[in-house]
Amino acid sequence: MTQTPYTDGTLVRVEGLKKHFPVGGGVFKRAKSHIYAVDDVNFAIERGKSLGLVGESGCGKTTTGKMLARLHDPTDGHIFLNDAEVGQVDLAEVKGAQLKTFRRRVQMIFQDPYESLNPRRTVFDTVVEPLVVQGIGDLVEREERVAGLLDLVGLTPADTFMFRFPHELSGGQRQRVAIARALIIDPTFIVADEPTSMLDVSIRIGVMQLMQELADRFEVSYLYITHDLAVARYMCQDIAVMYLGKLVEMAETEELLAHPLHPYTQALISAVPIPDPRLKREMLEIMGGIAQPIDPPAHCRFYDRCPFADNFCRDNDHPSLEDKGNGHMVACHKI
Amino acid sequence: MSLILSVHDLTMHYTTRKGEVSAVDNVSFDLAKGQSLGLVGESGCGKTSIAFALMRLLPENGVIKDGYILLNGRDIVAMDYAELLKVRWRKIAMVFQAAMNALNPVYTVGQQITEALELHLSNISPAQARERIAILFELVGLDPALMDRYPHEFSGGMRQRAVIAMALSCSPDIIIADEPTTALDVIVQDRILKRIRELQRELNMAMIYISHDIAVIAEVSDRIGVMYAGRMAEMADSADIFEHPTHPYTYALMGAFPSIKGKRRDLKTLPGEPPDLLDPPLGCRFHPRCPYATDVCREKQPDFMPVNGASRTDLTQGHYVACWHPMQGVTL
Numbered sequence: 139m140t141q142t143p144y145t146d147g148t149l150v151r152v153e154g155l156k157k158h159f160p161v162g163g164g165v166f167k168r169a170k171s172h173i174y175a176v177d178d179v180n181f182a183i184e185r186g187k188s189l190g191l192v193g194e195s196g197c198g199k200t201t202t203g204k205m206l207a208r209l210h211d212p213t214d215g216h217i218f219l220n221d222a223e224v225g226q227v228d229l230a231e232v233k234g235a236q237l238k239t240f241r242r243r244v245q246m247i248f249q250d251p252y253e254s255l256n257p258r259r260t261v262f263d264t265v266v267e268p269l270v271v272q273g274i275g276d277l278v279e280r281e282e283r284v285a286g287l288l289d290l291v292g293l294t295p296a297d298t299f300m301f302r303f304p305h306e307l308s309g310g311q312r313q314r315v316a317i318a319r320a321l322i323i324d325p326t327f328i329v330a331d332e333p334t335s336m337l338d339v340s341i342r343i344g345v346m347q348l349m350q351e352l353a354d355r356f357e358v359s360y361l362y363i364t365h366d367l368a369v370a371r372y373m374c375q376d377i378a379v380m381y382l383g384k385l386v387e388m389a390e391t392e393e394l395l396a397h398p399l400h401p402y403t404q405a406l407i408s409a410v411p412i413p414d415p416r417l418k419r420e421m422l423e424i425m426g427g428i429a430q431p432i433d434p435p436a437h438c439r440f441y442d443r444c445p446f447a448d449n450f451c452r453d454n455d456h457p458s459l460e461d462k463g464n465g466h467m468v469a470c471h472k473i
Numbered sequence: 474m475s476l477i478l479s480v481h482d483l484t485m486h487y488t489t490r491k492g493e494v495s496a497v498d499n500v501s502f503d504l505a506k507g508q509s510l511g512l513v514g515e516s517g518c519g520k521t522s523i524a525f526a527l528m529r530l531l532p533e534n535g536v537i538k539d540g541y542i543l544l545n546g547r548d549i550v551a552m553d554y555a556e557l558l559k560v561r562w563r564k565i566a567m568v569f570q571a572a573m574n575a576l577n578p579v580y581t582v583g584q585q586i587t588e589a590l591e592l593h594l595s596n597i598s599p600a601q602a603r604e605r606i607a608i609l610f611e612l613v614g615l616d617p618a619l620m621d622r623y624p625h626e627f628s629g630g631m632r633q634r635a636v637i638a639m640a641l642s643c644s645p646d647i648i649i650a651d652e653p654t655t656a657l658d659v660i661v662q663d664r665i666l667k668r669i670r671e672l673q674r675e676l677n678m679a680m681i682y683i684s685h686d687i688a689v690i691a692e693v694s695d696r697i698g699v700m701y702a703g704r705m706a707e708m709a710d711s712a713d714i715f716e717h718p719t720h721p722y723t724y725a726l727m728g729a730f731p732s733i734k735g736k737r738r739d740l741k742t743l744p745g746e747p748p749d750l751l752d753p754p755l756g757c758r759f760h761p762r763c764p765y766a767t768d769v770c771r772e773k774q775p776d777f778m779p780v781n782g783a784s785r786t787d788l789t790q791g792h793y794v795a796c797w798h799p800m801q802g803v804t805l
Contacts, residue, residue: 194658308746338515338685340743343729347742365658368688368731372740395733409663413688413730415711427628427661 148220149185149359150206150327154178155215155230157201161432174431175201177383179215180459183327183376188353188360190370190391192406193380194428199363202380203329205230206361207246208237219243221326242272245320249332251312255304261288261315262300268323287318291348310341314348321352331363346373367410371395379403382431382439385459389466399468402440438471446472476787477646477679478504478527483540485519485526494750496522498703498758499540501777503788504647509673509680511694511711513687513726515747519703520683521570524649526550527681528567529557544647562593566640568633568650575636576624582635583620586642593643609638614668630661637669647679654689666692687730691715696789699723702748702758705777709792719780719792719799722759757797765798773797 157176160169176198183189191199204210206217208229217229221243232240245268248254255264265284269275275283288296291314304312313333320328330349334342350373353360362373370377371391378388379402387400398404405424412419426443436455441447451471459469485497497519504510512520525531527542529549542549544564552560569575577585586609587602597605607617613634624632633653640648650669654662670693673680682693690697691711698708699720707720718724728741745762748754756773760766777795779785785793 194660310746338747339687339726339729340515341746343740344742344744346740366731367659368733371733371737372731392737405660407733409659410733411663411666411686411688411692412734413691413727413732414715414735415691416715417734419734424660427630428658 147185151182151218153216156213158213171433174383188374190374190377191363197380198383203363207329242323244327245325246329247333260301265319291318329361475506477506479543484538488534500705504679505789507677509695511682511690511697513690514700518700563643565647566645568640568653570652586639613638649681651683707794719794720796
């Protein structure tokens with residue numbers, strides 16, 4: 139695929155991104171088959187906007203996020219970052235020292251704040267680490283920045299939190315520490331992998347609102363990975379729905395929720411419980427369960443479970459994501 | 474309605490090295506035959522402790538300090554082990570949160586249900602047990618041929634169905650479901666919720682459904698009890714509580730829950746964090762986070778009383794709240 143020059147406000151553009159994991163191989167044995175965890179994924183995120191990546195467990199959403207943060211190396215494809223500071227780079231290609239520079243621009247927030255913080259390090263140690271790694275500022279400056287950021291994420295007064303250990307913090311506070319750490323080196327793009335799914339309801343909204351405020355303030359974009367459509371609705375301007383390594387639908391959030399076109403999206407939306415017994419939901423039942431995409435057949439990934447599938451779907455390749463008007467992208471032969 | 478379970482002023486502590494944790498404090502509720510009650514609240518609010526108290530499965534450091542749990546008029550708290558065996562599983566059964574941990578990996582699923590059947594229903598033959606398991610599997614939507622498989626051969630949703638089949642095996646009058654779908658994906662969760670609800674109605678079982686997710690609770694419950702920091706804050710029929718949330722915590726909880734349906738309203742934050750139950754706040758336990766708190770809230774615990782000053786009968790119907798300043802006429 140050719141490198142498209144940027145003329146618009148695109149911050150991240152993913153083209154033909156793939157990640158195939160070998161299965162069944164050994165040290166001296168070639169893998170017989172591959173899990174097509176992410177298979178030819180394309181999307182773009184505009185500067186200052188956030189994209190929600192939604193799907194069930196095992197659909198490849200976390201793998202996609204990890205490739206964007208370069209915690210996984212892509213098997214194939216491009217991840218173009220159009221950044222004011224480092225210019226336009228293909229993140230799929232960067233290596234070594236360049237990778238370190240780029241880590242200043244892209245950060246990641248993980249799901250489980252109990253696992254992602256080192257229990258032996260104080261809040262200060264954790265939050266300051268990116269500055270140390272990148273060699274930014276001296277001790278006094280670093281301390282000021284950490285204190286300033288702790289204030290911003292609501293861990294106030296900062297000096298009472300700075301030297302606490304993770305076990306002295308609640309889940310919500312820990313996730314605030316993780317957010318502070320991600321923000322301390324002024325990234326333009328943050329991959330947030332289910333950052334609020336471990337938190338209790340009353341705490342969760344606070345963290346979601348904080349992430350939104352900070353996004354506006356620092357002009358940060360998120361790739362917000364979640365299984366929860368309701369959370370994505372509140373966090374993201376656009377939503378992309380993923381199924382077995384493929385994007386099946388992508389549209390502006392309210393458009394997608396009000397007029398889902400792909401049968402999988404329709405099933406997903408109809409399965410979400412509504413926190414109000416007065417509202418009834420329409421049902422679309424789909425068959426079977428989610429499988430692992432090990433050497434999948436060429437036809438549509440959703441073929442086996444789709445209530446509308448026919449011979450055409452069986453005999454043709456997986457449909458590509460096409461614009462059906464107003465930027466509402468769907469990958470389905472039947473639409 | 475005929476009363477099947479009556480929990481009155483249940484108070485339960487956990488003894489820890491740091492002191493007594495007041496996990497459940499003066500909680501009362503009633504359950505009628507065939508009724509489904511949803512208990513909703515955040516982690517640490519005491520909802521799972523109540524479930525364990527009902528089954529008398531509390532860990533060693535969990536002590537029931539006060540109150541009684543009447544099952545068909547007999548107090549579970551006072552029962553000895555022999556009596557408990559007759560009640561557990563046959564009268565009250567439980568579906569546990571983590572289906573993987575609730576099943577033994579070295580026995581087939583069928584063997585494990587047989588074990589429960591043999592223990593609780595004396596003189597059941599192996600053939601009868603298999604027959605019964607086949608019926609149970611069909612009830613929960615599993616292929617009876619799967620009963621000779623091991624738990625690791627089941628997907629998460631199938632395991633949860635197997636655990637539900639196990640809970641139904643001795644035809645209990647009451648089933649307690651403790652977050653049975655929390656670890657599952659939405660589509661699987663939706664199917665299991667529907668099946669649970671259908672079974673509960675078909676078999677006319679009473680159900681206590683425990684979840685932190687108010688949306689799930691709304692789907693499966695006739696009545697909803699909202700818990701906060703070990704106490705029951707509010708209880709009413711599902712539609713009623715959503716239409717007229719009266720306790721400020723209920724209101725906050727509902728306002729904080731995002732929905733994909735309806736207008737996209739702004740979510741409201743609830744400042745602060747739930748209290749430390751080693752040293753719970755005096756008076757109403759919600760007062761440190763409550764926007765309407767006054768001096769009386771800080772000093773005296775509010776009674777769990779009917780809204781609109783109706784007389785307190787049993788708790789299977791009516792709208793109850795424990796608040797000094799209940800909210801009137803507010804809707805979301």
